[in-house]
Amino acid sequence: MAAQQGPVVIVGAGQAGGWVALTVRSLQPDRPVILIGDEDHPPYERPPLSKDVLSGKATPESTYLKPLAHYAESGIDLRLGSRVAAIAPDDRTVTLSTGERLGYGQLVLATGMSPRPLVIPGADHPRVRTLRSMQDLAPIRQLLAPGHKVVCIGAGFIGLEIAAVAARSGCAVTVLEAAPAALGRVVSPEVSAALVRRHEQNGVAFRFGASVISIQDKSGMAEIELAGGDSLAADLVIVGIGGMPNCQLAEAAGIDCDNGISVDAEGRTSEPSIYAAGDVCRQFSLALGRTIRLESWQNAQNQAIAVGKHIAGVPEPYADLPWFWTDQYDDNFQIIGAPERWDRVVWRGMPDDDKFTAIYLDNGRVVAGNTLNNARDIRPLRQMIIDQAVVDPAVLQDTETALIKIQKLQAAI
Ligand SMILES: Cc1cc2nc3c(=O)[nH]c(=O)nc-3n(C[C@H](O)[C@H](O)[C@H](O)COP(=O)(O)OP(=O)(O)OC[C@H]3O[C@@H](n4cnc5c(N)ncnc54)[C@H](O)[C@@H]3O)c2cc1C
Structure with a gap:
């Protein structure tokens, strides 16, 4: 055979x-x-x-x-x-x-x-959890009780999504992040700050540049020690560090x-x-x-x-442009493209609006986009990235004209 x-x-x-x-x-x-x-x-x-x-x-x-x-x-x-x-x-x-x-x-x-493990003393404390599979859920859900203190280590997508669910469940939530910003590797600092502000409005506290050095048991709770001497007690610690x-x-x-x-x-x-x-x-x-x-x-x-x-013998090239979404509170945030660099971000809407689109340009070309509660802009953004479109930033910024119209006009030139 x-x-x-x-x-x-x-x-x-x-x-x-x-x-x-x-x-x-x-x-x-x-x-x-x-x-x-x-x-x-x-x-x-x-x-x-x-x-x-x-x-x-x-x-x-x-x-x-x-x-x-x-x-x-x-x-x-x-x-x-x-x-x-x-x-x-x-x-x-x-x-x-x-x-x-x-x-x-x-x-x-x-x-x-x-999940990348936290390699510090006390990381095996029973209140320290990661979320990857169905079997990880039960102990986390059990600890999301109103009034409980939840600490998320890592301000990546999973940490932020769990922070949102915990805050909505009535927990007191703190996010600790070693870097100076949330989602630092994938979105611009302005977009990152806009998403963080939405969490803060929901009562979540952030500590950037935070280095966790150990976790100790304190009457069953997890006591997180930070470099510099501070400590935080937590009913639940979520590790989301990649x-x-x-x-x-x-x-x-x-x-x-x-x-x-x-x-x-x-x-x-x-x-x-x-x-x-x-x-x-x-x-x-x-x-x-x-x-x-x-x-x-x-x-x-x-x-x-x-x-x-x-x-199966019917090959078809796989050429998808990377696309990702996350839901936090009632917000839907999407990312199209995965640029290694950009030199300008053009905004349709303002960072504190409930709805915006941020368009990433490199040397004038559209290389990526983010939408907050504005998913309809993803399709024209995808096409502009594929076309390596060069569009006047003033035109991109004009929210009076739908982005799909701008994209079609540009493609016809
Ligand atoms: C909590 C969470 C939220 C997410 N949210 C989003 C989102 O909002 N948007 C988005 O785009 N993506 C999201 N993702 C990412 C997305 O779910 C993953 O990219 C996707 O699950 C990857 O699928 P996979 O089949 O490659 O891996 P997996 O789904 O991890 O499947 C791999 C399977 O292989 C099994 N396995 C490993 N080794 C062996 C072995 N030796 N023998 C037998 N079985 C083995 C594993 O146990 C696992 O069941 C999320 C992921 C997680 C964990």
């Missing part, structure tokens, strides 16, 4: 793994597909975990890509609660932690990432990794029969012209579908 006709084995039954399996089976209904995941849930989308599922507005089941029964009905051999311990590219097998070995024609690594791609299986098998499993434009690793998709992989982005590792819903779905199509 030709190698590519053997089973497609997918390691990691998350959003990306789920989409690879569903795509291959829909295009090749006779192809054996085995989807192996170490969690107890069928593939699910994680964004609601720190938003509506955490606040209790949505059920855990509402996050499932497909109901559990769908996998058996589609002929996907979904093995939950099952961990892959090793892969052997030479004989095309994977070994489960139970010792069972499975052969593959093509293998997909969709192992996601793990993530690390789960590359261990690939590294042990000698596959090229570089803060992520390196894949080509088709999603193939340095081992031709092994692919990777989702948070774990670093790919050359056709849209950006450089390699990038993305941690986003859009990438986990569409990159995985592209890998599934390639495996």
